[in-house]
Amino acid sequence: MSGALPVMGDIGQDFSCAAVFGASGGIGKALVEGLAAGGVSKIHAxxxxxxxxxxxxxxxFRFDYDDPASIADAVEGMGENPPALVIVATGVLTLDDGSGPEKSFKQIEPEVMARTLMLNTVGPALVAKHMLPLFPRNRxxxxxxxxxxxxxxxxxRLGGWHSYRASKAALNMLIRNYAIELGRTHEQATVVGLHPGTVDTRLSEPFQGNVPESQLFTPERSANHLLDVISALTPTDSGKxxxxxxxxxxx
Incomplete structure (x- = not known):
């Protein structure tokens, strides 16, 4: 990616329809609001x-990673004109029971690692499984x-956070894999991972103590940055x- 990022508002010129998986979370909700403000006329949330x-x-729409059929049903319900922009805004750092992230390999628990991988890696992979085949080939x-x-x-450089790091590294590998596969048939498609920064949400709240105020984003600021990044993407960025x-x- 090169050059200055566009100002907000450009994204509606490229996409009339979008889908956000994880639209009730802090970043996801802000992304839905940003897409609407940017001129996207139909947003599946x-x-x-x-x-x-x-x-x-x-x-x-409803979906649940623990119910894979719900993802297929949701995608089927998006009609004959499915979204050409799909954002997966789900993720977990600490599980609902307070487990994770691990500071040492001595804290590894198989159930915690499996659950983290399910939510951070397998879930987005299932969304891609059903959404990517619907992408247009001519735009x-x-x-x-x-x-x-x-x-x-x-x-x-620091280590630790084993399950979380591993789940995101695995997600990045899948993004690369999907970019290669999709690129064979969809020359104008782009598949990417996005780092939103440190955002003031429930996910990061326990770990904000050492984050300078200037580096702690509101969900709205993070979402606007991410939508600007998406607007500037080209197929040469796919897989990154x-x-x-x-x-x-x-x-």
């Missing part, structure tokens, strides 16, 4: 509850999944991971 913002053009399309800088193997500034994160 998915969550486990099936609830979403009530606004013209926002279509709520631009983008599949973007929220990843994390800590999923970079070459950039890892970018941060909120549009800078590539090494694998």
């Amino acid at each position: 998915g969550s486990r509850s099936g609830a979403a913002l009530e606004s013209d053009g926002i279509i709520p 631009r399309s983008v599949f973007a999944a929220l990843s994390a800088r800590v999923g970079s193997i070459s950039d890892n 991971c970018f941060d909120w500034k549009g800078e590539e994160i090494p694998a």
Whole structure:
């Protein structure tokens, strides 16, 4: 990716229809709002509850990674004109029971690792399984999944957070795999991972103590940055991971 990022508002010129999986979370909700503000006329907004913002053009749907059939049903319900922009805004750092992230390999528990991989890696993979085949072959399309800088193997200097790091590294590998496969038939498609920065949400709340105020984003600020990055993507960026500034994160 090169050049200055576009200003908000460009994204509606490229995509008339989009889908956000994880639309009830802090970043996901902000992404739905940003897409609507950017001129996207139809937004499929998915969550486990099936609830979403009530606004013209926002279509709520239910999905649950623990119920793979719900993903297939949701995609089938998107009609004959499916979205050419899909954003997976789901993810977990600490499980509902308070488990994770591990600071030492001595803390590894198979159930915690399996659950983290399910939510951070397998779930987005299932969304891609059903959404990518619907992408148009004759125009631009983008599949973007929220990843994390800590999923970079070459950039890892601190260690720890084993399950979370592993799940995001695995997600980044799948993004690369899907980009290669989709590129064989969809020359204008782009598949990327996106690092949203440190965002003031429930996911990051226990770990914000050492984050400078200037580096702690509101969900709205992060979402606007991410949508600007998406607007600037080209097929040559497919298979890569970018941060909120549009800078590539090494694998």
